[in-house]
Amino acid sequence: MARPATPFISIVIPAYNESANILPFYHALSDFLNKQSWQHEIIYVNDGSQDDTADLITSLKAKSPTIKLINFSRNFGKEAATTAGIRTAKGDAVIMMDADGQHPIELISTLVEQWLDGAEVVVGVRKSNQREGAVKRYGSRLFYKILNSLTDGNTRAGSTDYRLIDRKVANQFNELSEHNRITRGLIDWLGFNRAYVEFSANARAAGKASYSFRMLVKLALHAFVSQSTLPLLFTGALGLFVMTASALLGVFMVIDKYLLGDPLSLGISGTAILAVFLSFLVGIVLGCQGLLALYIESIHNETQNRPLYVISEDD
Ligand code: UDP
Ligand code: MG
Numbered sequence: 001m002a003r004p005a006t007p008f009i010s011i012v013i014p015a016y017n018e019s020a021n022i023l024p025f026y027h028a029l030s031d032f033l034n035k036q037s038w039q040h041e042i043i044y045v046n047d048g049s050q051d052d053t054a055d056l057i058t059s060l061k062a063k064s065p066t067i068k069l070i071n072f073s074r075n076f077g078k079e080a081a082t083t084a085g086i087r088t089a090k091g092d093a094v095i096m097m098d099a100d101g102q103h104p105i106e107l108i109s110t111l112v113e114q115w116l117d118g119a120e121v122v123v124g125v126r127k128s129n130q131r132e133g134a135v136k137r138y139g140s141r142l143f144y145k146i147l148n149s150l151t152d153g154n155t156r157a158g159s160t161d162y163r164l165i166d167r168k169v170a171n172q173f174n175e176l177s178e179h180n181r182i183t184r185g186l187i188d189w190l191g192f193n194r195a196y197v198e199f200s201a202n203a204r205a206a207g208k209a210s211y212s213f214r215m216l217v218k219l220a221l222h223a224f225v226s227q228s229t230l231p232l233l234f235t236g237a238l239g240l241f242v243m244t245a246s247a248l249l250g251v252f253m254v255i256d257k258y259l260l261g262d263p264l265s266l267g268i269s270g271t272a273i274l275a276v277f278l279s280f281l282v283g284i285v286l287g288c289q290g291l292l293a294l295y296i297e298s299i300h301n302e303t304q305n306r307p308l309y310v311i312s313e314d315d
């Protein structure tokens with residue numbers, strides 16, 4: 001894979017109420033970048049911060065032409081912010097990282113090296129973070145288990161948003177139009193040559209994580225729903241199971257009681273037969289929901305409007 005002699009690297013940083021982190025993070029980042037042989041731009045996306053995040057970035061921008069700032073009119077969430085940054089990025093490769101110092105700056109070298117070696121997507125994989133609460137750690141492990149069993153299984157546990165994507169991947173990413181989006185899920189869906197790089201996340205430098213537990217659960221549910229329609233089909237399968245089981249049981253009960261005169265002395269009551277009949281009806285209802293789910297699945301796929309395929313190499 002031919003890479004430019006002097007690569008141009010875009011760094012996308014979504015920031016929401018990060019006033020305490022902006023300056024220290026920027027200084028560390030620019031010290032690092034100035035030592036590299038490649039060119040760079042830093043794209044901050046201010047996701048509707050209520051503190052002075054925007055002012056701080058604006059003052060940095062006045063001093064350095066490599067900084068770009070996108071200001072959102074309100075808080076739209078990190079996924080939207082990252083998307084805006086990738087759409088603005090001009091680089092041969094685009095790196096996305098958090099503004100809170102959790103993504104180690106030195107790892108950028110490794111991301112770029114892997115890219116220069118031919119990888120088109122380089123994913124930062126987080127070694128387990130002891131500082132995080134048990135709920136978050138086990139929750140995230142469970143999340144990847146379920147996600148991989150629902151999808152093609154190409155999401156590595158611990159994969160983060162800290163990653164580099166080649167220009168080709170960024171161009172394809174920019175074509176995706178769905179609103180309900182998880183950036184890394186979309187990048188995983190796109191495929192391309194991947195490399196994985198392990199890192200251990202730093203503690204948040206200052207401020208607190210803005211994703212509450214409730215939002216994380218919501219995000220996880222979104223991930224399942226946008227990456228897979230299996231949960232929908234599950235109701236149908238359940239309905240078929242309930243229907244079949246009740247039908248078999250009902251037929252057995254009727255034959256035993258009325259045709260054979262209860263040779264096993266089970267003493268099946270009319271109420272029991274009625275109960276089984278009712279659960280048969282419930283099975284039919286659930287089964288019909290499964291049928292509806294098939295239609296919804298097809299609508300879901302059409303509205304996501306993802307490309308039919310993604311080509312890795314144009315001639
Ligand atoms: N972020 C954002 N919009 C939001 C929430 C967070 O742009 O609504 C940014 C935040 O400033 C940080 C990154 O996304 O740069 C990760 O956020 P956070 O540290 O809160 O999440 P976590 O580290 O728990 O993934
Ligand atoms: Mg963080």
